[in-house]
Amino acid sequence: MTKTLQCISPVDGSVYAERATLSLADAEAMAARARAAQPAWAARPLAERIALVQAGVAKLNEMKDQVVEELAWQMGRPTRFGGEFGGVNDRTAYMSEIAAEALAPMVVEESPAFKRQIAREPVGVVLIIAPWNYPYLTTINTLVPALIAGNTVVLKHATQTMLVGERIAEAFHAAGIPEDVFQNVFLSHDVTEALIGNRAFNFINFTGSVGGGAAIERAAAGTFVGLGLELGGKDPGYVMDDADLDAAVDSLMDGAMFNAGQCCCGIERIYVHESLYDAFVEKAVAWVKTLKLGNPFDADSTIGPMANKRFADIVRAQIAEAVAEGATALIDPALFPADDGGAYLAPQILVDVNHEMRVMREESFGPVVGIMKVKDDEEAIAVMNDCDYGLTCSLWTSDPARAEAIGARIETGTVFMNRCDYLDPALCWTGCKDTGRGGSLSVLGFYSVTRPKSYHLKKVTK
Structure with missing residues (x-):
C-alpha cells in the first residue's frame, strides 16, 4: 500500500x-x-x-x-x-x-x-x-x-x-x-x-x-x-591541564552547538581538569551568549531551529530532568527570545551534572552540553567510557604522546587531538558499541x- x-x-x-x-x-x-x-x-x-x-x-x-x-x-x-x-x-x-x-x-x-x-x-x-x-x-x-x-x-x-x-x-x-x-x-x-x-x-x-x-x-x-x-553518539571532549584553553573552548563549544547540535560527531559532554574547570566554564558561557537563534534565512542567525519540534522536545525534557536532579543551567533562555517552545530552542550549558542523568548518557542531538570537573586522566577515561556509544572523542593537550596513550584506552571509533566534529576522508569513519x-x-x-x-x-x- x-x-x-x-x-x-x-x-x-x-x-x-x-x-x-x-x-x-x-x-x-x-x-x-x-x-x-x-x-x-x-x-x-x-x-x-x-x-x-x-x-x-x-x-x-x-x-x-x-x-x-x-x-x-x-x-x-x-x-x-x-x-x-x-x-x-x-x-x-x-x-x-x-x-x-x-x-x-x-x-x-x-x-x-x-x-x-x-x-x-x-x-x-x-x-x-x-x-x-x-x-x-x-x-x-x-x-x-x-x-x-x-x-x-x-x-x-x-x-x-x-x-x-x-x-x-x-x-x-x-x-x-x-x-x-x-x-x-x-x-x-x-x-x-x-x-x-x-x-x-x-x-x-x-x-x-x-x-x-x-x-x-x-x-x-x-x-x-x-x-x-x-x-549515533554521545561524543566526549576532555580538556587536560596543559590544554590551550581558548582554543579548547572555541572548538568544543562550536562542536556542541553548530547545526543546533544536530551532528553525528557533535560534542555532547565535556570533562575538564579541575585546574582549568572554572575558567573553561566561564569562557564557554560567554561563547554561547554570542550565538543568535533565529530564522535560518536571517543573515545574522548563527543557530536555527532544530529539524523538528519533536527533536527539540527531547532536548527540553533532558534539560528539565537534569535540573530537577540537581544540575545547574547557566544560560537564561530569555537571552534567546526566538525560543518558541517548538522547533526553535535556546542553547544550554549544564554544570553540576553526573552520569545518573540522561543528558550525560543518552544521545541529545541538540544544542545542550554538560560540563563535568575531573581530577586526572584516569577519572576522565572512566567517564568517557561510561557510555553506550563510541563514535569520536576529542582530547585537548599539548602532548601528542599523552593523547595517543589515552586514546588507546577510549572505546571509540575516532580519536581527535585538539579538534573535534570533523571527518577526514583518508581515515575510516567507524564506531563501536551502540x-x-x-x-x-x-x-x-x-x-x-x-x-x-x-x-x-x-x-x-x-
Missing part, C-alpha cells in the same frame, strides 16, 4: 514537500532494474566511472543556491553556512584519487607457473538509507565509492530532507550516469523491510537511530547481506562495497 510522506519545515511548521511512496510491486521492479543494470555499469572502465561520478558532483555544485535554500526550509540550517559542498567535494576527490589503488588486485604470485591474487568485485546493488542532519555528506560517503567500485545504488533519504535525494539524482543523471544505475526512491518502512528480507540488495548502509539500526538488522536476519550502521558497525571512506570504505574474490591460476599442467 502506498502512503504519502511529508516534510514539515521547522522554519514555520508548514508542509514544505510531500511525495508518494512506492508500492511493494513498484519497489520490487525498481530493485530489479538496479540489479539488471549493474553488470554493464561494472564493465565500464574504472576511469570512466570515476569521471562520471565527478561530473555528477560538479553538476550538484551548480545547484548550490537552490540546495542551500532547500536545506534551510527542510532542516533549519542557517543559510549563512552555505551547503555541504566543501565536504562533498573533498570526499569525492579523495575517494576518486585512491580508487585505482584501493580496488587493484592484491597479487600474491606472478610467475611462469602461477598467478595468484585477490581481486575486489562490486557487491551488486547497494541501498543507502540516509539521515537528515548532514543529508548530502552522509549520502556521498557511501554513494561515491559504491558507484566508483561498480555497484548500482538505490537511495532512500530521510523524510525530513526528502528533496536531497532528488537533487543528487538530478545532478548525477544530468552528468550521464544511467537512471537505473542510481535511483532515488521514496519507500515506507514496511516496503523497505520487505525488500531487505527478500535480498533485493547486497549491501545496506544506514545512518540513524539505534532503533532504526536494530530494525534493519532484524529485516536482514538470515539474508547474509552486509550492513554498515552508524547509529554506535554500530562497519566503516565508510578511506581505503576501507571501498572494501565495504566490494567483496574479495581469489584467483589461483596454474599456468602449467605438471
Whole structure:
C-alpha cells in the first residue's frame, strides 16, 4: 500500500514537500532494474566511472543556491553556512584519487607457473538509507565509492530532507550516469523491510537511530547481506591541564552547538581538569551568549531551529530532568527570545551534572552540553567510557604522546587531538558499541562495497 510522506519545515511548521511512496510491486521492479543494470555499469572502465561520478558532483555544485535554500526550509540550517559542498567535494576527490589503488588486485604470485591474487568485485546493488542532519555528506560517503567500485545504488533519504535525494539524482543523471544505475526512491518502512528480507540488495548502509539500526538488522536476519550502521553518539571532549584553553573552548563549544547540535560527531559532554574547570566554564558561557537563534534565512542567525519540534522536545525534557536532579543551567533562555517552545530552542550549558542523568548518557542531538570537573586522566577515561556509544572523542593537550596513550584506552571509533566534529576522508569513519558497525571512506570504505574474490591460476599442467 502506498502512503504519502511529508516534510514539515521547522522554519514555520508548514508542509514544505510531500511525495508518494512506492508500492511493494513498484519497489520490487525498481530493485530489479538496479540489479539488471549493474553488470554493464561494472564493465565500464574504472576511469570512466570515476569521471562520471565527478561530473555528477560538479553538476550538484551548480545547484548550490537552490540546495542551500532547500536545506534551510527542510532542516533549519542557517543559510549563512552555505551547503555541504566543501565536504562533498573533498570526499569525492579523495575517494576518486585512491580508487585505482584501493580496488587493484592484491597479487600474491606472478610467475611462469602461477598467478595468484585477490581481486575486489562490486557487491551488486547497494541501498543507502540516509539521515537528515548532514543529508548530502552522509549520502556521498557511501554513494561515491559504491558507484566508483561498480555497484548500482538505490537511495532512500530521510523524510525530513526528502528533496536531497532528488537533487543528487538530478545532478548525477544530468552528468550521464544511467537512471537505473542510481535511483532515488521514496519507500515506507514496511516496503523497505520487505525488500531487505527478500535480498533485493547486497549491501545496506544506514545512518540513524539505534532503533532504526536494530530494525534493519532484524529485516536482514538470515539474508547474509552486509550492513554498515552508524547509529549515533554521545561524543566526549576532555580538556587536560596543559590544554590551550581558548582554543579548547572555541572548538568544543562550536562542536556542541553548530547545526543546533544536530551532528553525528557533535560534542555532547565535556570533562575538564579541575585546574582549568572554572575558567573553561566561564569562557564557554560567554561563547554561547554570542550565538543568535533565529530564522535560518536571517543573515545574522548563527543557530536555527532544530529539524523538528519533536527533536527539540527531547532536548527540553533532558534539560528539565537534569535540573530537577540537581544540575545547574547557566544560560537564561530569555537571552534567546526566538525560543518558541517548538522547533526553535535556546542553547544550554549544564554544570553540576553526573552520569545518573540522561543528558550525560543518552544521545541529545541538540544544542545542550554538560560540563563535568575531573581530577586526572584516569577519572576522565572512566567517564568517557561510561557510555553506550563510541563514535569520536576529542582530547585537548599539548602532548601528542599523552593523547595517543589515552586514546588507546577510549572505546571509540575516532580519536581527535585538539579538534573535534570533523571527518577526514583518508581515515575510516567507524564506531563501536551502540554506535554500530562497519566503516565508510578511506581505503576501507571501498572494501565495504566490494567483496574479495581469489584467483589461483596454474599456468602449467605438471
